[in-house]
Amino acid sequence: MKKAPLLSVENLTVSVRSSAGWTPIVRDLSIEVAPGETLCLVGESGCGKSVTALAVMGLLPRGARIDAGRILLDGRDIANLDEPALRDLRGRDIAMIFQEPMTSLNPVLTIGEQVGEALIRHEGLSGRAARQRTFDLFERVRLPDAARRISAYPHQLSGGMRQRVMIAMALACKPKLLIADEPTTALDVTIQAQILALMAEIRAELGTAIIFITHDLGVVAEVADRVAVLYAGKVVEETDVFSLFDNARHPYTRGLMRSTPRLTAGQARDASFRLTEIRGTVPPPTDLPEGCAFQPRCERASDRCGLDPILAAGLDGRHVACWHPQENAHDDTLGLASSERAAS
Numbered sequence: 001m002k003k004a005p006l007l008s009v010e011n012l013t014v015s016v017r018s019s020a021g022w023t024p025i026v027r028d029l030s031i032e033v034a035p036g037e038t039l040c041l042v043g044e045s046g047c048g049k050s051v052t053a054l055a056v057m058g059l060l061p062r063g064a065r066i067d068a069g070r071i072l073l074d075g076r077d078i079a080n081l082d083e084p085a086l087r088d089l090r091g092r093d094i095a096m097i098f099q100e101p102m103t104s105l106n107p108v109l110t111i112g113e114q115v116g117e118a119l120i121r122h123e124g125l126s127g128r129a130a131r132q133r134t135f136d137l138f139e140r141v142r143l144p145d146a147a148r149r150i151s152a153y154p155h156q157l158s159g160g161m162r163q164r165v166m167i168a169m170a171l172a173c174k175p176k177l178l179i180a181d182e183p184t185t186a187l188d189v190t191i192q193a194q195i196l197a198l199m200a201e202i203r204a205e206l207g208t209a210i211i212f213i214t215h216d217l218g219v220v221a222e223v224a225d226r227v228a229v230l231y232a233g234k235v236v237e238e239t240d241v242f243s244l245f246d247n248a249r250h251p252y253t254r255g256l257m258r259s260t261p262r263l264t265a266g267q268a269r270d271a272s273f274r275l276t277e278i279r280g281t282v283p284p285p286t287d288l289p290e291g292c293a294f295q296p297r298c299e300r301a302s303d304r305c306g307l308d309p310i311l312a313a314g315l316d317g318r319h320v321a322c323w324h325p326q327e328n329a330h331d332d333t334l335g336l337a338s339s340e341r342a343a344s
């Protein structure tokens with residue numbers, strides 16, 4: 001049976017102020033995350049992944065506002081809380097980690113002071129208890145030489161270590177929901193794998209729900225239970241991770257998959273191999289086409305696409321917003337080059 005969602009974003013529309021007035025950048029977006037589940041938000045740059053996350057955190061920048069929709073955490077609408085209530089929520093119920101930890105860490109405090117401060121503020125621990133718990137957390141996230149590093153300043157750590165500190169900080173108050181916005185993008189591949197493994201362990205141990213934002217489908221395959229694919233501020237496909245890789249149905253999702261580099265024996269041999277990319281670029285929010293926003297880039301577009309398709313559940317329970325979704329991916333094997341097909 002499906003678990004009741006921990007987070008339920010319903011028909012969220014977020015706009016930003018521009019010279020043309022208020023422009024929607026997240027449009028009628030709905031997502032759900034169950035306790036302990038990892039939902040990946042994927043899509044090209046500018047499709048609204050970060051803005052969605054910031055709206056959930058109550059951290060939208062100046063000049064951005066929620067126009068419509070609800071954000072329910074455990075059934076309570078948090079979309080319009082005042083700042084003190086939001087501050088209370090952040091850290092205790094929802095925590096966020098970003099691509100570049102330096103932007104979130106205070107450069108003039110040691111990492112021990114920063115995590116300790118969060119524990120004192122949210123958990124009401126004494127200074128001594130907070131110091132012990134901070135050390136335990138640093139050990140938990142396998143910060144190398146934690147006893148010495150607890151007194152280090154952020155700039156004295158490597159990128160991977162800083163991300164471990166951010167994870168420790170995020171976990172300090174055992175949040176129900178962790179939002180990770182491209183947390184491994186700036187890290188080299190080995191460290192990236194370690195951080196992903198750490199997050200998976202933490203999820204298994206604490207049952208934390210995770211919204212994981214990434215443009216990397218390799219990372220999606222590794223961490224996701226379910227995936228929401230965003231395009232121009234909307235969810236265009238939403239499904240469990242196995243179905244997505246087995247049979248992506250929206251032409252945009254299929255384009256993303258074709259654009260993902262895969263080095264196979266066939267490719268290595270075939271010097272003429274080229275990635276098939278999605279033609280064109282994401283339209284700016286101020287200049288969206290009528291109807292389906294993907295239409296100008298879509299190989300399957302027809303006159304019908306002048307009407308915006310709604311995100312509808314198919315017989316297989318998957319949600320796709322497309323008039324012409326792929327029915328059977330096995331027919332064209334995701335359009336892989338024949339050399340690749342032969343090699344796989």
Ligand SMILES: Nc1ncnc2c1ncn2[C@@H]1O[C@H](COP(=O)(O)OP(=O)(O)OP(=O)(O)O)[C@@H](O)[C@H]1O
Pocket residue numbers: 016017025043044045046047048049050051052061062063064215284285
């Ligand atoms: N403060 C802002 N003011 C104006 N426009 C904004 C603001 N923040 C984001 N946008 C616009 O909103 C759209 C969505 O941005 P967002 O950062 O959510 O995309 P994204 O999918 O997270 O991309 P990336 O992977 O590059 O972070 C983009 O067109 C972006 O230019």
